[in-house]
Amino acid sequence: MQRHTTMPLQQARCPAQASAFARAPCNRSRRCVHVRSSVAAETERVDGRAVRRSLNATGRYVRQPTKDEKSQALIDEHGVGYSLSGLVAQMRDNDMQWQQGEVTVKLAKAYGYCWGVERAVRMAYEARIANPDKKLYITNEIIHNPEVNQRLRELNVEIFEEDDGEQGKDYARISDGDVVIFPAFGATVQEMQLFKDKGVKMVDTTCPWVAKVWNSVDQHSRKSYTSVIHGKYSHEETIATASFADTYIIVRDLVEAQMVVDYILTGGDREAFLKHFEKAVSKGFDPDTDLVKVGLANQTTMLKGDTQEIGKMLERTMMQKYGPDELNNHFMLMDTICDATQERQDAMYDIIEDSSINMMLVVGGFNSSNTSHLQEIAEHKGLPSFWVDSAARIDVENNKLLHKTGWGELKETTNWLPEGPLTIAVTSGASTPDRAVEEVLDRVFRIKDPSFAGIAAKECKPLELPDEEH
DSSP states (O other), X not given: OOEEEEEOGGGGOOGGGSOSSOOOOOOTTSOEEOOOSSTTSOOOOOOHHHHHHHHHTTXXXXXXXXXXXXXXXXXXXXXXXXXXXSHHHHHHTTTTEEEETTEEEEEOSSOSOOHHHHHHHHHHHHHHHHOTTSOEEESSOSSSOHHHHHHHHHTTEEEOOOOOSSSOEXXXXXXXXXXXXXXXXXXXXXXXXXXXXXXXXXXXXXXHHHHHHHHHHHHHHHTXXXXXXXXXXXXXXXXXXXXXXXXEEEEOSHHHHHHHHHHHHHOOXXXXXXXXXXXXXXXXXXXXXXXXXXXXXXXXXXXXXXXXXXXXXXXHHHHHHHOGGGGGGTEEEOOOOOHHHHHHHHHHHHHXXXXXXXXXXXXXXXXXXXXXXXXXXXXXXXXXXEEESSGGGEETTTTEEEEEOTTSOEEEEESOSOSSOEEEEEEEOTTOOHHXXXXXXXXXXXXXXXXXXXXXXXXXXXXXXXXXXX
């Protein structure tokens, strides 16, 4: 019988997630950048497109991987890339399945590392190899995976993590000649401008799909449309995206989107509306004037179906208020849904329809937005599902694990693996290296069979990866 214990989320922070560097308080006489936990903090408006274009002219800007062999060897050694010979690779060669004693494992058809994440990790490793004697910094976690970030810390790469939301991040100790890496989520326009002025070398690992959203938001601004951003206002990607917009409002879900369309159609309590969205709007936002012309953008990790529905809601609303002939003067829509996010969500919807499955395992960082949505899909289906960020959450001896729900609650469950035959479906978030999945399954097999001695490595078919097109 399973037993659940709810735990405070702060207790979930595993040692690998602890920063190896202490940050000094930001002295206001020094230059700090307001990168904050909400996007509504005051920041100087900067022309995002002009800043991005100017970086190339510095001679200190890198935005393409080199595919360096030494870096690849270190990535393989650290287990932060794709599996080439381990269990996940062997499952790919075996119709996405594996039988180990009484346990049948079925791997989702699309899972784990997306191209943009693998690209970001590769570029961070290449930056370390190419600059062995320089100080390296990342403006945030490179991706939302504790083990990958810890590996970078072990390579003496300093990561600026979330700040207190008031003073901003203190970049004063970064100086001319240092190397600054922009993570896969991107950096704000203000950060780009700062590091351009500082004279540092910049390695931009921003996912091209995120940059595609920035281009959309830039179009909104240039045509005087307000950007309605489907995302989480405290997420690093959304913070960066909002920095490219002149006027914006961020909606987390369909409920908040309905609040926006209701206000567009009928108005309402202006102060109550602004109070609700106080951390999710641009400075000086006025719902009475700034919702006349809107364009839709999205955080790339949000649920595809929700983003599409929000687009339909805004389109219907503007058509109802202004008429079909005026729709294009009041609503702008560009396709910014990430292919990788969509594919992983679609694969999740497919695998949960398999009636042979007894439970779901979701592997990915606890602060990973795209992983949380995979967990939500299983929960909405009513399928028992356990989300862990690493194998360290699984206690083999006591058949116990610490896991997170889609709504953010941390639970400890005992006797989570029942006796007898068992079919488990497995997926992983887009920031999750294959080795993390392999280590989780290793502990599952050891719980079910104490004599289990591991999976022997076997050379498998090489992965077909997309060419660098951006």
